[in-house]
Amino acid sequence: MPFVPKRVVRRVARRYVAGETLEQALGVVGELNSGGCSATLDVLGEFIEREAQADATRDDYIAALQGINSRGLNCNVSVKLTAFGLLLDEVRTLERVRAVVQAAAQHKNFVRIDMEDSKCTTPTIAVFRTLRQEGHDNVGLVLQAYLKRTQADIDALTDLHPSFRLCKGIYVEPEAIAFKGLEPVRENYRRCLERMFAGSAVRVAIATHDAQLVEDALGILRSKAVPRERYEFQMLLGVTEHLRARLVREGHPVRVYVPFGHDWYGYCTRRLKENPKIATHVTKALFGFGR
């Protein structure tokens, strides 16, 4: 990946990133809303090194929430706590995220806390717990099906009646703590999903592009007669759009994760590393068929 020229990544980026500015991102959200999908905005930038960058992240999110509100869009926000300073100062991270959650509440909106690598799992859950115990009910959490601890985490959060997003998990984790391989991760995904629906979760976001898992999830929704208000599917912008369209056609709630911002390069190289099939997009972009 380091050898793919930046201009090529930029062309691929157009599909996966809604632009560098909030205006561009809100335009993309408007199109998604018109197509029957809600959205969640992600201001790109994680693992920051200075407190001032974390303050800027907070301000960017507050501006994003104002923009969403003033345009009447169906869109919430997703935050990564490292971008709020989690690895620098947990107390100040909490203050910054709290400010975003309060701004969201003023607009009757919602903040989803993304989950990052395993050194962040415990402190991220702690921030979520603190916010919920302070009475902020417009905040939700992501859990990762590849982590062996996740079933226990679901149970430990029962008292909070959480809103969850369940994803497979994107970081490279050691075998001691993470399931490896397609089937073991799918198996734990199904188990976690069933546990979330059987437990106290108020809403569960099924975040996957894995067609088999989507089928399995639909089976679970049917067998447990899960009402529409209690679930949604989520996919990343630009990924498996046919599967997304099918779910919308069939009447399921679908939310699209919309990243935007100046760190488009870092985000796209992560997406490219994650999925070898995306090499096709790189090839197309290299030969001028990008988009």
Ligand SMILES: Cc1cc2nc3c(=O)[nH]c(=O)nc-3n(C[C@H](O)[C@H](O)[C@H](O)COP(=O)(O)OP(=O)(O)OC[C@H]3O[C@@H](n4cnc5c(N)ncnc54)[C@H](O)[C@@H]3O)c2cc1C
């Ligand atoms: C809405 C959303 C939020 C997420 N939030 C988090 C988070 O907070 N923390 C975290 O660790 N991870 C997060 N992820 C990423 C997730 O953990 C997985 O790494 C990612 O979704 C790929 O897993 P999959 O379930 O789609 O299955 P896979 O088996 O990886 O993918 C299934 C198929 O989907 C297609 N596909 C998948 N990803 C891509 C891609 N990037 N480009 C092109 N095609 C692709 C391919 O055709 C692939 O064969 C999120 C994912 C989504 C959809």
